[in-house]
Amino acid sequence: MKKIGLLGGLSWVSTLDYYRHINEGVNAELGGLNFAECVLYSLNFNEIQRYGWDDWERTYAVLLKGCTHLKAAGAEAIVLCANTAHVVADRLEAAVELPIIHIATVTAQEISQQRVQTIGLIGTKFTMELPFFRDQLQQYGIETLIPEQQETRNFIQQTLKDELGRGITSTATRVAYLEIIQQLINRGAKGIVFGCTEIPLLLSQTDVAVPIFDTTRIHARAAVEFALS
Numbered sequence: 001m002k003k004i005g006l007l008g009g010l011s012w013v014s015t016l017d018y019y020r021h022i023n024e025g026v027n028a029e030l031g032g033l034n035f036a037e038c039v040l041y042s043l044n045f046n047e048i049q050r051y052g053w054d055d056w057e058r059t060y061a062v063l064l065k066g067c068t069h070l071k072a073a074g075a076e077a078i079v080l081c082a083n084t085a086h087v088v089a090d091r092l093e094a095a096v097e098l099p100i101i102h103i104a105t106v107t108a109q110e111i112s113q114q115r116v117q118t119i120g121l122i123g124t125k126f127t128m129e130l131p132f133f134r135d136q137l138q139q140y141g142i143e144t145l146i147p148e149q150q151e152t153r154n155f156i157q158q159t160l161k162d163e164l165g166r167g168i169t170s171t172a173t174r175v176a177y178l179e180i181i182q183q184l185i186n187r188g189a190k191g192i193v194f195g196c197t198e199i200p201l202l203l204s205q206t207d208v209a210v211p212i213f214d215t216t217r218i219h220a221r222a223a224v225e226f227a228l229s
Contacts, residue, residue, distance in 0.1 A: 001026070001036070001037050001227050001228065002037075002076045002077065002226060002227045002228075002229065003037045003038060003039060003074050003075050003076050003227075004022065004036060004037070004038040004039070004075060004076070004077055004078075004079060004223050004226065004227050005038070005039050005040075005041070005067070005070030005071070005073065005075025005076075005077065005078045005079065005098070006018055006019065006022075006038055006039065006040045006041070006070075006078075006079050006081055007041055007043070007063065007066045007067060007070060007078060007079065007080050007081060007085070008040055008041070008042045008043070008081040009041075009042035009043035009044065009045050009081075010043060010045055010048075010080075010081055010082035010084075010085055010197075011045055011082075011164075011165040011166070011167075011198060012042060012045070013164070013165065013166070013167045013198060013201065014081060014082070014197035014198050014200075014201070014216060015040070015042060015081045017197070017200065017216050017220075018079065018081045018197070018216065018219070018220050018223075019038075019040065021216065021217055021220035021221070022036045022038060022220045022223050022224055022227075023035045023036045025220060025221060025223075025224035026224055026227060026228065029224065029228055030228075036223075036224070036227055037227070038075075038227075039070055039073040039074065039075050041066045041067075041069045041070050041073075043062060043063075043066055045165070047062050048062055049161065054126065056087065056088060059085075059087075059088060060088045060091060060092070063080070063085055063088060063092055064092060064095055064096070067092050067095075067096040067098070068096060070096075070098075071096050071097075071098055075098065076098065076099075077098060077099045077100070077101055077223075077226050078092075078093075078096065078098050078099070078100045078101070079100075079101050079219065079220075079223050080092075080100060080103070081197060081219075082196075082197055083103055083104075083123050083124070083127045083133065083195050083196055083197060083215055084123070084124045084126050084127050084196075086102060086103055086104060086132055086133070087126060087130060087132050089102055089132075099226075101219065101222050101223055101226060102136070103215050103218075103219045104132065104133045104135075104136035104137065105136050106218050106219060106221075106222040107136075107137075107193060107195075107213055107215050107218050107219075108136050108137045108139065108140040108142060109140070110213055110218050111137065111140065111142055111191060111193070111213055112140045112141070112142065114191070114211060116142070116190050116191040116211060117141065117142060117143060117190065118142070118143045118144075118145065118188050118189055118190050118191075119137070119142060119143070119144055119145070119189055119190065119191045119192065119193050119213070120144075120145045120146070120181065120184030120185065120187075120189030120191070120192045120193070121133065121134070121144050121145065121146050121192075121193045121195045122146075122147070122156055122177070122180060122181065122184075122192070122193070122194065122195055122196070122199065123156070123160075123193075123194075123195030123196040123199070124156070124157055124160055124195075124196055125153045125154060125156070125157040127195045127196065128146040128147070128153055128156075128195070129146070129153065133195060144193075145184050145187055145188065145189050146184075147180055147183065147184070148183075152180055155176065156177075156180070159173050159176075159177075160196050160198055160199075164196075164198035164199065164201055164202060165198055167201070169201055169202050173202065174202050174203065174207075177199075177202060177203060178203070178207060178208075181203075181208055185209065185210055189210065190210055190211075191210050191211040191212065191213060192208055192210060192211075192212045192213070193212075193213045193215065194212060194213065194214050194215055194216070195215055196215075197215060197216040197219075199214075200214050200216055200217070
């Protein structure tokens with residue numbers, strides 16, 4: 001089994017899900033008392049948040065420190081346990097000289113396998129607005145819709161940071177997210193990407209009329225496939 005390095009703490013809440021999904025995935029394949037051989041480096045998310053994700057040089061430096069520790073611990077591939085962190089994934093991969101399992105690539109592959117050609121994407125404002133995620137989907141011929149209003153994207157950003165990233169869920173936020181998703185469906189989305197690893201804390205497939213693509217589960221599944229390859 002190959003050793004996976006998990007760069008977590010982005011937030012710690014969704015990192016718990018990564019750890020659980022990966023271990024459950026390995027056990028489902030191998031049975032018995034087989035679980036994942038993995039290393040977790042959990043960052044203090046405040047190191048990034050107090051300056052903002054979009055201080056990309058500082059974000060890169062903080063993430064590189066974690067990746068370097070994972071490599072030193074024997075990791076053979078790295079999983080960045082956050083969608084937004086993949087803004088600098090290519091730079092990290094080149095610097096640390098280990099494969100980084102890219103969350104947008106494996107999500108694009110999953111969407112393509114289900115033959116969905118237009119998706120609605122919700123996540124941090126950086127994941128929605130910057131090209132790093134949408135470009136990966138475009139390579140698979142997938143069109144991406146995001147909420148049209150800046151106010152809406154800012155609302156998603158704020159609730160991800162101040163609520164879901166701290167493990168807080170509220171009925172009001174859940175209702176608002178469902179309204180945003182319905183607007184995307186009305187505009188032609190045939191599937192919805194949960195493009196932040198905390199969104200599954202709030203919503204699931206039973207809440208949405210079209211297929212959802214849970215990037216946390218998709219990413220964890222790809223990590224399992226790598227570990228057992």
